[in-house]
Amino acid sequence: MPDDAGAEEAAEAPDLTNKSVIKATMLLSELGRHPKGITVTELAQEVGMTRPTAFRLLLSLEQTGFVERVDNKYTLGWEIARLGRLADPHRGIISRVQATLDALAEQLNETMGYAVVHGETDFDVIAEASGSRLLSVSQGYVGQRYPLHASATGKLVLAELPEERIEELLPEVLPAMTRYTLTDRAELMRALREVTLQGYATMDNELEEGLFAVAVPVRDSEGRLIGALTANGPDQRMKSGRLPHIVERLRQAAHDVAKNLTQGVPVSA
The missing domain is CATH 1.10.10.10 (Winged helix-like DNA-binding domain superfamily/Winged helix DNA-binding domain)
Incomplete structure (x- = not known):
């Protein structure tokens, strides 16, 4: 055979x-x-x-x-x-996450993104993939900078920090991106507690009206936040009962990405 x-x-x-x-x-x-x-x-x-x-x-x-x-x-x-x-810090990561993003975009038919988290409050969107819907969020997230308080990934990053540190980093009144942006620091911190409890973060019209995003954490073997997987789309479609399914699918994919990024080769001494 x-x-x-x-x-x-x-x-x-x-x-x-x-x-x-x-x-x-x-x-x-x-x-x-x-x-x-x-x-x-x-x-x-x-x-x-x-x-x-x-x-x-x-x-x-x-x-x-x-x-x-x-x-x-x-x-x-x-x-x-x-x-x-001399090295491109993200080249190896992109090759390991792109297939997952492409599969998610095909399955969920929304725009998917992956952000690398580095440092205390820094993250970079390094890869993305889009579904086939005519009405969808256009690509172009890679390399863009987003406010911590008005982005799903930014909220994930902030939720990792002690509240005392957040008070040091953010002013009491935060800049408004839209009329829905959380501009009160105390209100944002309440939202961050919810992020910690539910294990994912959302951005609901806070960065741009009509745009909804959900982000789940990607963690290494020691539980440290190393990245975030996001799904982005029109708010009405993303919130029409699909969110639990999207979150579950993102969590499964985040587990696979973490394993792919952090897997090692056992070697005997």
Whole structure:
């Protein structure tokens, strides 16, 4: 049978991955979480690697500038910073989320978007896809900046913060985008508590009249907010009993995106 032959061939195919390279990237990823430095013993424990293996790899990375050592603590090196300035920070993410956005746009027949969350209050819309409806939200979200208090993704981001921090960041009176914008900070904070309870955020005519958006969080394995999936469309259509289904479909897709973005390769020490 062809299927049996294919499976047999796959089973016999050699593993071409270099486990030392994979282990080195695991160390670099973990170092990124410790900007003040971490010892080799602590680092080995964090990644589930033996200390001699971690030390040997760190020594090699230090010689090429990818790692720096001060006393007995290691940090990311200057070469990482140099390469980071040359790289497109979103290229790899787009390739991993675009298929999901396209599938969602086809299933829900609305305009879908994905935003990367970075820093405390920053997010960038990096990918989108549209359905086939004649009456739909036109594409063009990528690269645009949106106010935190008047966007669904912005509300997700704010809902992650302590209320004391929100009071520091936002004035008591917020700028109005439309007559429906939440301009009172106290009212917005009540809305953010609801976002936390329900696990998604909406934007109902607050950015532009006639426009409705719903956003669900994408989180990494430790629960940190790393992105947001959104569905955008005319308010009457989005609110006509479809919202629970849209939210559920977005949540399923967010789980798949998070797994795709954060999946690692298990490597024995």
